[in-house]
Amino acid sequence: MSIIEDKLNTLGLELGPAKSSVANYLGCKRAGHLLFVAGRVSELRGEVGTDVTEEAAKTARDTVLAILSIIKKEINDLDLISGVVKIQGFIRSSPDFNNHPNVLDGASDLLVELLGDNGRHARTATGVNQLPFGATLQLDIIMQLK
C-alpha cells in the first residue's frame, strides 16, 4: 500500500471507486513529468451562497478523494506523485457570494495532510454561474510525477 493510502487510512478516509469519464475524454493525461487531471465535479449539487454554503468545503475534500482514485487507476501507484502543482477550482455560486477561497481550503488542506510540503500548491478559485450536472464545484488539478 502506498504512503498516501496509509495516511488516508490513518485519517479514516478511503479512495472509493474510480468513476469513469462522462464522455470521450481521459481521467488524466501525462505529459513529461506533469499529470493533467480532467476536471472532476463534486457529488454535491447546488449553488454556494444559496443552497449549499456549509457543505461546500467538505465536498471539495471529497472531490480530492475521487481525483486520487482516478489517478491511482491510471498510474497504479499514488506514490509516483512527487507534488501537487496547481489547482483550478470552479465554484458554482450566487453573485453575492465571494468567499471562494474558503471552499477550496477543503481540497488544499487534505492534499497538504496527505503529501506534506510536496502537497502545497498554487491555486485559483473562481466563481461561475453553472457547472456540469448542476455540481457545486469542479476541481482541475496538475500533479508532478517522479
Place this chain on the structure above:
Amino acid sequence: MSIIEDKLNTLGLELGPAKSSVANYLGCKRAGHLLFVAGRVSELRGEVGTDVTEEAAKTARDTVLAILSIIKKEINDLDLISGVVKIQGFIRSSPDFNNHPNVLDGASDLLVELLGDNGRHARTATGVNQLPFGATLQLDIIMQLK
C-alpha cells in the same frame, strides 16, 4: 501534406485561414514540449440553453479546426503534434443548462478522429455567463509536441 491534414481531407474538412489574435497576444506559445494555445472563441454567438443549444457541439468541432489553423501557422507542420494534453472549455450558458460535457464532445471527438489514441486528452467543461464578443464557447488547448 501532414497526416492530420490528410485525415481532414478524408473527412471532408479543411483548416481554413488562421485568424490573427484580437489583441496583444500570441496564437500559441511553446514551452519545452508543451504548446499552450490561446483561448479561441467560436464563430457562433449566443447562449447555450436559450439561443443556440443544438448548434453548440458543431461549433466546438469548428473551433478545433480554427485552432489547428493557428498551430499550423506557428509550427508549420501539424505532424509535430504528438498528443493532445488538455482542453479547458468555457461554455456560455444559461443558469439552468448543465450538459456542458455534451457540447465539448464536438471538440474531443474530432481530435480523436484526427490523432487516434494520441488525440485522447484530459478535459474540463465549465459554464460561464459571458465570453468575448458574445461567443458561444471558448476552447483552450495544451498540446504536446515531438
Place this chain on the structure above:
Amino acid sequence: MSIIEDKLNTLGLELGPAKSSVANYLGCKRAGHLLFVAGRVSELRGEVGTDVTEEAAKTARDTVLAILSIIKKEINDLDLISGVVKIQGFIRSSPDFNNHPNVLDGASDLLVELLGDNGRHARTATGVNQLPFGATLQLDIIMQLK
C-alpha cells in the same frame, strides 16, 4: 537590481510588497522549467460593464505588478524568468459586457514592455459572474524559468 526591475523604474512603476496567500496555498509553484503562479485578484472591486469598466485595464496592469512581487519573493531574481507562457484572465463582468480582451491588454502590454519578445504569451479571457472578495479580475499566469 534585475533588468526587469530596471525597466519598471524607467516606466515609473514599482513592485510594492508581496501579499501573502489568503489561505492554505503557495504564491507560486515550480515544476521543471514552468512556474505556475496562483490566481491573483485585483485590488479593484466591482463588476466590469456596470461599476468599473474604465478602470479595469489599469487594474490588470497593477495586478501584474503584484504577481511579479510574489514571484520575486519566491525565486529572488526576476531575471530568472525566461518567458511568459500563458495568462488566464477571469473578468467579473455583467452579462452584456463582451470586450474582455480589452481588459486583459492592460496585463499583456505591461509584460511585453518589461520582457520584450519573451513577454509575449498565449492568453485566454473569460467572463464570470463573481470572483473572490468581489474583485474585478483575476490573473493566473504560467511563466517559463531559465
